[in-house]
Amino acid sequence: MNKLNVIDELKALAAEGMPAAPEVAPVAPPAPEGEEGAAPKKAAPPAPRKNGLLEVVYAVKGVHVDVQVAVDQVVRAAQIIDGAGMTLEAITGVDWITDKELEVVYDYSFTGGECFRVVVRTRIPRDQPNIPTISKVFPGANWHERETFDFFGINFEGHPQLEYLLLPEDCDFHPLLKDFKGC
């Protein structure tokens, strides 16, 4: 697996989706640029993060590469990562209720040698939580996506069996949404 190839491909992919967003330096080679510029990327008051690739400090964040892509790019991101021989660790969501958005987070890692962790994230509107499934690329995504559907009500389009996995089959709530008030 070539780390730099993966980084370049993901960077090109993320750059495609945005018309002009020069802040995240699309040409810089994989090097310190903007390393801790990553710090405020999650805070709610500043503007939400733009799509693009950040190389974050592994010792601080626990991942090497953090890339945000558009919704329709998650499958291609998964294909790039699959092509590099990496594995899917987990899929989860985060409810950013003040932004009226849901974030879907994919964790990938490499088990065949030197540690390399990539996180791919995307944001979808809270009232239309639709996102394509990656279970055709990684069959292991099947359960992770079902779990994310349980907890957040995110609709993974094209999923072979989008049913409740951990929650009871007759339940009508999604407990990790921030406006969930108990049942």
Next chain:
Amino acid sequence: MSSQALSQNKERFELNLGPQHPATHGVLRVKLLMDGEYIVNAEPVLGYIHRMHELMGENRTWAQYLPNMGRLDYLSALSYNLGYVELVEKMAGIEVPERAEYIRVITTELNRISSHLLWFGAFVLDLGGFTPLLYAFDDREQILDLLEAVTGARLTYCYFRFGGCYNDVEDNFLSGTLAFIKRLRSRMPMYHNLVTKNVILMQRLEGVGPISAEMCRKYGATGPVLRGSGVNYDVRKNEPYSIYPEIDFDVPVYHECDSMARYNVRMDEIDQCMRIIEQAIAKIPEGPVMAEKVPKMIKPEPGDYYHTVEAARGSFGIRAVSDGKNQAYRMKLRSPTFSNLSLYQEASKGMLLADALALMGSLDLVIPEIDR
């Protein structure tokens, strides 16, 4: 599966394995579509003891969440304790004294041995051998006694704190641990003679339940399942944490990809755990077991953080999102058996039911950790 077995009569039937079945080791249900003795499709049904630990992480402080870590995988709870405290220490920038790191490694590895011993007994029990369980529990009991003396609990440990450990270990714990290792070493040949070289066990496991390295990769399987498929991946080596880089140990890898390979990986891991503990006890320095300055109220910088440790069943990862408050904004627990079990549907296709149970046992399932 021979084609005759399928084609002679097309009569298929559904069979429920569980939710209450001794072979599932907890409340797991497997919906089986059977053709005679052969499995056409096996679909695990989860959620019978789902407790929503991830939501609990969002409505209590970082420290209040510690006891939850003992209740995910109750057989190797200390690995989960370790993963969580290391994550929070990373987020809050807390330094841990060296003695505490050594204590953490010694106790975690002891816990790993006890987990593997229980798996060993229960697995052989699944295959119809009752006696080894009693021997394994005898040894495991000694570990529980040792750990009870330092942690105060026998199963659901909550021993590590942000910045160190709850209390120091005494010399008689260290000498007792060494004595236990001496005893277990002398008993390992007995286990191998009694079980590993048993021809019935070999025939039940060899070539049964093949899981290729590629399948592991596609499903995200880790731990002994992955190492039994010939992949040399152990978080302790590939992504070292705590004091593991200072300790000399090997990662057992078997290339056969069958249930026997997974069995062998775990048995060899017991030996490696003993090596790790012995070295750690030889090297353990004097000093404090808690960092001096640990903030009472932990408020990490906003952002998201990931940390992984090697639990007894594979890599356990936590993704925590902080918004700068004293509680997590989001706490994702990535449990290893969840991914390991997800390949079961594909791996068990066309197997005999009895073989599929051997395969399930070789995955080493702990249901509370899958359901969370």
